[in-house]
Amino acid sequence: MPSVNSPSPESNRSTMNRLRFLWLPIVVSFLVGAPVFWAFPEGLRFWRATAIVLGWVGCGLLLASLLLMVREVRLAIWLGGLERMTLWHHRSGVAAYLLLLLHPLTLAADGWQESPLLAWQVISPFSANWPVWVGWGALLLLMLGLSTTFARHLPYGSWRWLHGLLGIGVIVGFVHVLLLGISMAALLATLAAVLLLVWRLIRVDAGCAAKPYIVNSVHPVAQSMVEISLRPLATPIVARAGQFIMVAFFHGPHYRGCGEYHPFTICATGPGAEFSIGIKALGDCTQQMQRLEAGVAARVQGPFGEFLAERPATPQIWVAGGIGITPFLAILRSEPLSQPTRLLYLFRSTADAAFLDELQALAERDAHLILEALPTGAGIPNVEKLLPASDLLSGKECYLCGPPALIESLSRVLKDRGVGEQNIHFESFDFR
Amino acid sequence: MTRKLFIFSTIAFWIAVAGLGTTSVWWLPAGQGAAQAKEQTISPADLAKHRSPENCWMAIRGAVYDLSTYLPEHPSRWYKDAIIYELHIKAFFDSRTTTASVTSRA
Numbered sequence: 128m129p130s131v132n133s134p135s136p137e138s139n140r141s142t143m144n145r146l147r148f149l150w151l152p153i154v155v156s157f158l159v160g161a162p163v164f165w166a167f168p169e170g171l172r173f174w175r176a177t178a179i180v181l182g183w184v185g186c187g188l189l190l191a192s193l194l195l196m197v198r199e200v201r202l203a204i205w206l207g208g209l210e211r212m213t214l215w216h217h218r219s220g221v222a223a224y225l226l227l228l229l230h231p232l233t234l235a236a237d238g239w240q241e242s243p244l245l246a247w248q249v250i251s252p253f254s255a256n257w258p259v260w261v262g263w264g265a266l267l268l269l270m271l272g273l274s275t276t277f278a279r280h281l282p283y284g285s286w287r288w289l290h291g292l293l294g295i296g297v298i299v300g301f302v303h304v305l306l307l308g309i310s311m312a313a314l315l316a317t318l319a320a321v322l323l324l325v326w327r328l329i330r331v332d333a334g335c336a337a338k339p340y341i342v343n344s345v346h347p348v349a350q351s352m353v354e355i356s357l358r359p360l361a362t363p364i365v366a367r368a369g370q371f372i373m374v375a376f377f378h379g380p381h382y383r384g385c386g387e388y389h390p391f392t393i394c395a396t397g398p399g400a401e402f403s404i405g406i407k408a409l410g411d412c413t414q415q416m417q418r419l420e421a422g423v424a425a426r427v428q429g430p431f432g433e434f435l436a437e438r439p440a441t442p443q444i445w446v447a448g449g450i451g452i453t454p455f456l457a458i459l460r461s462e463p464l465s466q467p468t469r470l471l472y473l474f475r476s477t478a479d480a481a482f483l484d485e486l487q488a489l490a491e492r493d494a495h496l497i498l499e500a501l502p503t504g505a506g507i508p509n510v511e512k513l514l515p516a517s518d519l520l521s522g523k524e525c526y527l528c529g530p531p532a533l534i535e536s537l538s539r540v541l542k543d544r545g546v547g548e549q550n551i552h553f554e555s556f557d558f559r
Numbered sequence: 560m561t562r563k564l565f566i567f568s569t570i571a572f573w574i575a576v577a578g579l580g581t582t583s584v585w586w587l588p589a590g591q592g593a594a595q596a597k598e599q600t601i602s603p604a605d606l607a608k609h610r611s612p613e614n615c616w617m618a619i620r621g622a623v624y625d626l627s628t629y630l631p632e633h634p635s636r637w638y639k640d641a642i643i644y645e646l647h648i649k650a651f652f653d654s655r656t657t658t659a660s661v662t663s664r665a
Contacts, residue, residue, distance in 0.1 A: 170631055171631075217561065218561075221561050221564065221565060224565070224568075225564070225568050228568055228569070228572045231576075232572070232575055232576075235579055242586070243579070243582045243583055243586040244583045244586055246579055246582075246583070247579045247580055247582070247583030248583070250576070250579070251580070251583075270569060273565055274565070274569075277561075277562045277565060
């Protein structure tokens with residue numbers, strides 16, 4: 128029996144979570160701080176020293192952004208999850224861009240102290256100077272790459288290739304640093320950037336880190352939605368129900384896959400390391416996946432995510448929008464609930480209500496589960512009417528899964544009704 | 560939010576760059592010509608007199624430049640240290656030889 132002072136497993140887990148939460152800022156701070164410390168200018172005028180420091184901070188943030196786009200299971204666990212890594216990848220990339228825009232302007236400010244003509248000559252792309260040309264090339268590539276990153280209407284395939292311009296921009300940027308004079312900091316930073324890009328290309332984009340699987344069966348479960356069962360062809364991934372994986376489908380007897388990796392939640396695990404996923408037609412590639420057949424080759428990366436992994440014993444409210452039902456279904460299929468849980472399942476129409484019959488059967492069997500299934504029509508529903516009142520939300524953990532606009536709306540209303548941010552959990556699957 | 564930040568910062572950047580380019584075209588320097596180099600011939604012997612890190616002249620493609628103030632500002636420590644190191648080495652050997660050499664670097 129544990130003594131009074133010994134930490135409980137929950138408190139140990141909580142300490143571990145806090146440590147994991149800190150790792151990401153520590154890694155980013157190191158990648159920014161190390162090159163700045165190494166190459167810190169001494170004895171220079173203020174604006175010139177500022178320009179050099181801005182350049183190095185920008186380089187450090189670019190390195191952090193490159194590291195955070197690597198999808199490795201252990202790295203994701205270490206840094207607090209793939210979703211958090213993606214968020215920080217975006218933040219550090221944009222912060223780097225902003226600082227690198229200021230870099231030439233502060234160099235010009237240094238020249239301005241002598242004359243406006245010199246200020247322009249320092250940064251003018253018309254000067255016969257390779258470092259300046261390459262610097263401008265890097266900045267324009269970053270500008271172009273980021274502008275396409277924010278173009279959400281682009282098809283994913285085109286978007287992915289155009290997003291690659293950012294990777295080229297980063298390498299050209301480090302060539303600019305090397306042209307200014309080879310130093311240990313510049314060499315190490317360039318080497319790190321190349322290694323991270325190659326790592327990403329080989330392990331993630333070329334699929335070397337993925338495991339081979341084959342489609343075992345395909346069942347339509349709703350309008351524009353199928354449930355696919357996958358069987359491993361070699362060493363399987365070790366996944367829990369409710370985690371998500373990145374899957375690319377290739378060719379089969381009559382099927383030609385797009386070969387793009389998309390995130391899907393594991394909605395059931397079976398014997399022989401088989402598992403199934405739900406696929407809803409949300410884009411060109413997932414539309415094509417509705418025609419999947421048994422025998423199609425697939426590659427699987429992961430598993431990632433701990434959305435429902437460490438649920439406390441307190442009463443819970445689960446809200447699912449459309450395909451967002453899959454992680455909740457996975458938990459309900461895998462084990463009976465141990466805490467009172469109210470599941471609010473929102474879908475457009477009865478034709479879109481995937482797994483509804485099965486959920487109703489599960490709710491009849493499990494005394495802890497209360498199921499509310501509501502057709503809401505097209506668009507984001509009025510969640511203020513759908514969510515319980517403040518007094519009924521008190522002391523409850525809220526888990527949300529669905530389209531980003533729905534999650535945002537639900538989170539806002541829950542916070543307005545007094546639910547703490549630490550009691551609201553969601554997974555948004557936004558990896559662009 | 561991030562998208563708006565990207566758009567506004569990019570527009571502000573191009574306005575600043577265009578402003579700098581325009582200012583440089585219309586700007587008339589007050590003391591034009593005062594900083595221009597005088598046309599004169601510098602012999603290798605004269606050049607060799609300016610070979611310390613604090614007083615460093617260099618012959619580059621037929622022109623002689625005074626790098627004394629620029630040298631500490633060079634961003635590469637390796638490059639800067641290499642020049643200073645070479646200056647010291649040359650001074651050391653020149654003190655033991657009778658033939659002066661001229662530092663010439665492209």
